[in-house]
Amino acid sequence: MPLNAVSSGPPAQPRFFLRQIPVFGDRILAPMDGVSDWPFRSVCRSFGSAMSYTAFVAAHDVLAGRPLAYRALHFSEDERPVVFQIFDDSEERLLEAALRLQELSPDAIDINMGCSARCVSGRGAGAGLLRDPLKIGRIMARLSSSLEVPVSAKIRLGWDEAERNYLLVARAIEENGAALLAVHGRTRAQGYSGEADWEAIAEIKARAGIPVLGNGDIRTHDEAARRLMESGCDAVLIGRAAMGNPWIFGSRPRSAASRGELGQVIEDHLRRMLTYHGETEGILAFRKHLTRYIEGRGIPPERRTLLLTESEPDGVRRQLASLGLGASGEVERRSAAPAELRPALAV
Numbered sequence: 001m002p003l004n005a006v007s008s009g010p011p012a013q014p015r016f017f018l019r020q021i022p023v024f025g026d027r028i029l030a031p032m033d034g035v036s037d038w039p040f041r042s043v044c045r046s047f048g049s050a051m052s053y054t055a056f057v058a059a060h061d062v063l064a065g066r067p068l069a070y071r072a073l074h075f076s077e078d079e080r081p082v083v084f085q086i087f088d089d090s091e092e093r094l095l096e097a098a099l100r101l102q103e104l105s106p107d108a109i110d111i112n113m114g115c116s117a118r119c120v121s122g123r124g125a126g127a128g129l130l131r132d133p134l135k136i137g138r139i140m141a142r143l144s145s146s147l148e149v150p151v152s153a154k155i156r157l158g159w160d161e162a163e164r165n166y167l168l169v170a171r172a173i174e175e176n177g178a179a180l181l182a183v184h185g186r187t188r189a190q191g192y193s194g195e196a197d198w199e200a201i202a203e204i205k206a207r208a209g210i211p212v213l214g215n216g217d218i219r220t221h222d223e224a225a226r227r228l229m230e231s232g233c234d235a236v237l238i239g240r241a242a243m244g245n246p247w248i249f250g251s252r253p254r255s256a257a258s259r260g261e262l263g264q265v266i267e268d269h270l271r272r273m274l275t276y277h278g279e280t281e282g283i284l285a286f287r288k289h290l291t292r293y294i295e296g297r298g299i300p301p302e303r304r305t306l307l308l309t310e311s312e313p314d315g316v317r318r319q320l321a322s323l324g325l326g327a328s329g330e331v332e333r334r335s336a337a338p339a340e341l342r343p344a345l346a347v
């Protein structure tokens with residue numbers, strides 16, 4: 001079989017619908033600022049991640065026409081369904097930004113109601129919105145009645161242990177026109193500590209009339225299957241554990257991949273990073289992925305340091321080859337053909 005051949009198609013039946021858009025598959029790469037750029041999203045999508053969420057973009061950056069914000073929203077057609085995620089504390093700015101972004105033809109627009117970072121939640125955006133379910137209701141109502149594309153939201157369980165108001169928030173979101181709800185099973189106060197509460201996620205799913213995506217702490221292929229079954233969610237979002245492991249979206253675990261296949265995936269991802277970010281930034285931004293790809297491969301610490309400080313793409317390739325991780329394997333994926341990025345977005 002030639003490299004980059006399409007060897008396994010998507011599941012025949014849609015798992016759920018994003019309003020009328022069928023979504024094939026039940027594992028989806030979670031939005032991650034600084035991580036889920038076009039290269040990583042498209043690699044994960046080619047392994048079977050069922051749709052693509054961009055990382056969040058500030059509504060005021062969209063309205064100010066900041067090129068970096070628009071750059072984060074670049075996508076390729078083969079990623080569809082594509083969901084643009086935005087955040088802000090202002091109802092007006094969220095609506096204006098969403099109207100503007102709709103012109104760029106995403107399949108849906110998602111409002112971030114989960115970011116716990118102080119600079120976001122502290123000013124009432126991201127998870128800061130969870131403290132005001134009435135405002136959430138107004139935002140969803142205005143966006144869903146003004147936009148043609150579906151609107152969705154990604155939430156946490158509440159502001160803190162004393163304010164776990166997720167059932168109220170989920171209802172405000174659904175009753176005001178959302179087409180989809182994603183839930184990270186922690187409160188804002190937890191940040192990333194403790195464990196995601198999947199019973200709360202299941203509770204939301206049991207009461208919801210719209211698709212619910214569960215999220216938090218899925219580390220393995222089998223765990224994803226278990227969480228899906230136990231929570232009844234329509235799909236799961238997988239974030240941190242997908243780094244270095246896009247196999248988590250496919251039908252075989254990463255441990256089944258040969259060194260050659262791993263090398264091929266690394267090369268493909270690297271190539272996309274260089275295309276998207278340019279050589280200098282691409283190599284730097286790739287290091288956080290590379291470090292995860294090579295985990296557990298028995299690479300001596302000094303060789304690892306050399307590899308992760310290499311600044312030339314060909315140097316990285318040479319070192320990988322000498323470690324037996326050269327690009328030489330076959331990859332079983334939905335579609336691994338490099339895709340054209342949508343042209344520079346109008347600002």
Ligand SMILES: Cc1cc2nc3c(=O)[nH]c(=O)nc-3n(C[C@H](O)[C@H](O)[C@H](O)COP(=O)(O)O)c2cc1C
Nearest residue numbers: 030031032033055056154184216217218238239240
């Ligand atoms: C580096 C990083 C960046 C993130 N950026 C976003 C973001 O832009 N939008 C969002 O909704 N969530 C963001 N998240 C949260 C993830 O989508 C997800 O909810 C969280 O990591 C829990 O899932 P996990 O345990 O599978 O990683 C981010 C998480 C990380 C680690």
